Amino acid sequence: MAITLTTLCRDARLNAIETYAGGTAIINIYQLTTGSSTPGVNTGAVPGTLLAAITCPADYFQAASGGSMIKGTAAWSDTSADAAGTAALFRLCKNDGTTPVLQGSVGTAATDMIVDNAVFAAGQTFTVTTFSLTDGNG
Numbered sequence: 001m002a003i004t005l006t007t008l009c010r011d012a013r014l015n016a017i018e019t020y021a022g023g024t025a026i027i028n029i030y031q032l033t034t035g036s037s038t039p040g041v042n043t044g045a046v047p048g049t050l051l052a053a054i055t056c057p058a059d060y061f062q063a064a065s066g067g068s069m070i071k072g073t074a075a076w077s078d079t080s081a082d083a084a085g086t087a088a089l090f091r092l093c094k095n096d097g098t099t100p101v102l103q104g105s106v107g108t109a110a111t112d113m114i115v116d117n118a119v120f121a122a123g124q125t126f127t128v129t130t131f132s133l134t135d136g137n138g
Contacts, residue, residue, distance in 0.1 A: 004137055005135075005137050007066060007067050010064070010067040010135035010137055011063075011064035011065060011066075011067065011069075011135075012064075013135050014061075014067075014068070014069040014133055014135050015061075015063060015064050015069070017061070017069075017092075017101065017102065017133070018059075018060065018061045020094075020101060021056075021092055021093070021094055021095075021101045022094055023056075023095075024055055024056060024095040025055075025056045025060065025092055025093060025094060025095055025101065026053050026054065026055055026056070026092075026093045026094075026095060026096075026097040027053070027054040027056060027076065027090055027091070027092050027093075027128070028046075028050055028052075028053050028090065028091045028093060028097065029050070029051045029052045029053070029054070029078075029087050029089075029090050029106060029115075029120075030046045030048045030049060030050055030051060030087070030088065030089045030090070030091070031048050031049045031051055031083075031085030031086050031087060031088055031120075032047060032048040032088045033047045033048045033049075036048065038089060038103075038105075041091070041100050041102060041103045042100070044098075046089060046091065048085075048088070048089070049083050049085050050083065051081055051082060051083050051084075051085050051087055051120045052078045052081040052082055052083075052087075052120065053078065053082065053097060054076055054077065054078050054128070056076065056092075057072065057074035057075065057076070058074070059072050059074070060074065060076065061133075064135075067134060067135045067137065068132055068133065068134040068135070069132065069133045069134075070131065070132040070133075071128065071130070071131040071132070075127060076128035076131070077125065077126065077128065078125065078126055079125050080123050080124070080125070081120045081121065081122055081123060081124045081125075081126060082122065083120070083122050084120055084121050084122045085119075086118055086119050086120070087106045087107065087115060087118040087119075087120060088105065088106065088107070089103060089104070089105065089106060090103060090104060090106040090112070090113050102133075106118065112131070113128055113130070113131045114129050114130035114131070115127065115128050115129060116129055
């Protein structure tokens with residue numbers, strides 16, 4: 001028999017992510033170096049270029065419900081991208097900007113985090129349009 005968790009337990013695990021990351025967590029968006037593989041979330045360095053860093057607004061996630069959680073209603077955006085490149089990876093970090101909490105793919109469709117434009121120009125404004133997490137009940 002597999003271990004299963006109640007929905008309320010799964011919601012509590014999801015809500016703990018924002019608590020652990022802190023109220024001013026940072027989302028770093030990277031272009032990966034050609035030929036490199038996606039690093040594990042527990043590794044320090046990402047092989048690529050930091051394109052942008054978003055300081056999360058207060059209550060950046062809505063309260064988890066039904067085993068999933070979505071971004072809050074406040075905008076997740078950066079008014080001036082740091083570098084030019086094509087976004088491929090994001091990392092949610094604690095407010096020091098370097099301690100990873102979670103990571104995933106980023107793009108305009110069929111990725112973990114959806115942004116309005118994945119091809120960044122230095123200085124451009126961009127916005128995260130869709131982001132959700134689901135607790136896999138394991």
